[in-house]
Amino acid sequence: MVRTEHPLLSPSLGSGKHLVSFTFGDPQASPKVYIQASLHAEELPGMLVAHHLRALLESAEAAGLMKGHVVLVPAANPIGLNQRLDHKPMGRFELDTGENFNRHYPDLAEAVWADLQPMLVEDGARNVSTVRALTAKWLRAWQPATELQSLRRQLLLLAHDADLVLDLHCDWEAVLHLYAEEACWPPLEPLARLLGVQAVLLARNSGGGPFDECLSGQWWQLAERIAAAGLDLPLPQGCASTTIELRGETDVDHAHASADAAALMAFLLHAGAVQGTPPALPPLPCQPTPLAGSETLHAPVPGVVAYRVRPGDRLAVGDPVADVIDPTAAGASRVHTVRAGVAGVLYARVSGRYAVAGGELGKIAGEHAFRTGPLLGA
Ligand SMILES: [Zn+2]
Numbered sequence: 001m002v003r004t005e006h007p008l009l010s011p012s013l014g015s016g017k018h019l020v021s022f023t024f025g026d027p028q029a030s031p032k033v034y035i036q037a038s039l040h041a042e043e044l045p046g047m048l049v050a051h052h053l054r055a056l057l058e059s060a061e062a063a064g065l066m067k068g069h070v071v072l073v074p075a076a077n078p079i080g081l082n083q084r085l086d087h088k089p090m091g092r093f094e095l096d097t098g099e100n101f102n103r104h105y106p107d108l109a110e111a112v113w114a115d116l117q118p119m120l121v122e123d124g125a126r127n128v129s130t131v132r133a134l135t136a137k138w139l140r141a142w143q144p145a146t147e148l149q150s151l152r153r154q155l156l157l158l159a160h161d162a163d164l165v166l167d168l169h170c171d172w173e174a175v176l177h178l179y180a181e182e183a184c185w186p187p188l189e190p191l192a193r194l195l196g197v198q199a200v201l202l203a204r205n206s207g208g209g210p211f212d213e214c215l216s217g218q219w220w221q222l223a224e225r226i227a228a229a230g231l232d233l234p235l236p237q238g239c240a241s242t243t244i245e246l247r248g249e250t251d252v253d254h255a256h257a258s259a260d261a262a263a264l265m266a267f268l269l270h271a272g273a274v275q276g277t278p279p280a281l282p283p284l285p286c287q288p289t290p291l292a293g294s295e296t297l298h299a300p301v302p303g304v305v306a307y308r309v310r311p312g313d314r315l316a317v318g319d320p321v322a323d324v325i326d327p328t329a330a331g332a333s334r335v336h337t338v339r340a341g342v343a344g345v346l347y348a349r350v351s352g353r354y355a356v357a358g359g360e361l362g363k364i365a366g367e368h369a370f371r372t373g374p375l376l377g378a
Pocket residue numbers: 040043102169170
């Protein structure tokens with residue numbers, strides 16, 4: 001194992017942060033799996049999973065079982081980890097710019113396309129290597145102007161050439177679920193089984209430039225550009241990436257984290273990154289649903305929220321989800337019941353129990369796509 005400290009751009013005199021990565025196995029070996037935790041810095045279940053996974057990887061490496069190589073970044077956002085306001089963590093948005101730490105990643109297809117086009121050949125594997133080399137060149141040439149840009153660049157430098165990328169997040173209160181692009185689903189299906197996810201939300205470019213889609217989107221978008229240019233040349237999907245939502249913010253305990261780390265390790269065996277007999281795959285607990293079919297429920301009025309259902313509950317259209325109560329209302333209509341507009345599992349709900357008008361209450365994984373435009377929340 002190699003532990004590396006990557007300095008970030010210093011934003012101010014006398015101030016400097018760094019990112020820490022751990023590399024297991026030969027950096028030239030494949031497959032490469034990149035795993036990071038807590039890019040949204042107050043989302044801590046993944047950080048504890050990384051701690052448990054690190055011990056498993058250390059044992060595997062000591063036993064000579066690393067076939068491919070794994071890069072693990074247990075605390076992917078040192079900027080957000082250091083932001084607090086009113087004694088509360090503020091790890092989702094950078095306070096200086098208001099930017100979400102998991103948005104605004106660059107368009108890597110656009111970044112390499114002009115250079116790639118004349119270099120394409122009829123060998124798909126060679127084209128994958130060329131894309132990775134051009135991406136590395138582009139990232140190295142990127143001169144970040146801010147600390148936040150330097151964090152994005154460093155994370156991409158560590159992850160851009162990975163075959164598999166696992167980005168560990170969590171929701172407010174939630175059951176285990178994951179987001180991925182459609183092109184990534186086949187190689188990720190065993191992971192969904194091993195983790196026992198209760199919802200899989202698939203999209204094709206959700207919008208906003210999240211980390212996972214920056215890495216997976218590059219490949220299918222380049223394949224589309226190749227076809228649009230009239231070139232009959234192969235480019236396989238070089239990276240399958242996913243955002244894994246490890247339940248809710250307070251689900252940070254050894255029992256969950258050690259089980260999740262064991263599931264990730266089993267996936268590494270399945271993927272051929274670690275040598276050994278992979279465990280039998282359990283059944284897939286849920287079928288994937290389109291992210292465009294996920295309904296976000298909103299409070300119609302401000303008030304105190306009393307939930308009628310829990311994350312993991314399966315709902316039919318019209319089922320009551322929460323009462324939003326305005327105890328100051330003059331008339332009789334003090335209770336506003338918010339109901340499911342689609343059928344499916346309630347996979348997440350907010351942790352606050354006071355809603356402002358229009359505030360988010362929860363999310364239901366519906367089977368049928370109905371939304372258009374940017375699909376991710378703030
Ligand atoms: Zn997150």
